[in-house]
Amino acid sequence: MPTLKEQMKFNLELRGYSPNTQAAYLRCVTEFSRHYGKSPSLLGTTEIKDYLHLLLSTQTKSHSSINTMYSALKFFYEITLGRTWDVKAIPRTKTPKQLPSVLSAAEVKGIFDALTNIKHRAILMTIYAAGLRVSEAANLKVADIDSKNMQLRIRQAKGKKDRYSLLSTENLHILREYWKRCRPKEWLFPGYDQDKPLTTRSIQKMFEKAKSIAGIHKQVSVHTLRHCFATHLLEAGTSIYHIQNLLGHTSPKTTNIYLYLTRKDLLNVKSPLDRLKEIVHD
Structure with missing residues (x-):
């Protein structure tokens, strides 16, 4: 038994x-x-x-x-065990709602500029350019690069769903340069064993190293590049609906968090203190 x-x-x-x-x-x-x-x-x-x-x-x-x-x-x-779970007797604890940290475009560029290894640059730039989870980047295959339609295919991502994301011109350029030098076969970013993909831990380490060289002290991780992708797109005027599809979010509620991170509209809001000087006294 x-x-x-x-x-x-x-x-x-x-x-x-x-x-x-x-x-x-x-x-x-x-x-x-x-x-x-x-x-x-x-x-x-x-x-x-x-x-x-x-x-x-x-x-x-x-x-x-x-x-x-x-x-x-x-x-x-x-x-x-087939027992009844008493939701009232065992309530789920509320998780504090914390906004994720994001990097400015200049800080993201600083991280890329800190990388001298072409493979490392290609990986982190792909994560940012397409808004990928680190596991999605690690499991990309050469066949997932669709340069004809300028898109990346992400296979069996979270929730076991396939989706497509952006393949930017700059991203395609760095991937072609990387391919010419490293000639990956099946896995786009293979590990030490060419028959296996690079581990997510290895990608996390290369981000930490680049962040340190770039002199960034914010509490951020490689996953922050995915948040930056969404936030920077939103600031550039991309609709929240399109961002939701690119990220592979099932619910728009998950994507709406980026509305709180964007500074586009806030920069145009004037504080009431500044308006006081506009009052004309008789």
């Missing part, structure tokens, strides 16, 4: 969860079980509430990690 862990993994696979999500959910349930030193099948609502509250009160995990724990336990008890 399969173990509870094997049953949960089977259920996760059956519902099409990504390998990363499967691993995270299984790890969460394992941590929960170890905390009490019992099989999770012997634990219930009281233990779940106490454990989630402990994580919140001790701040040993981020709000995002706690929400992942909540989702994992909910999946385990509802799907694997």
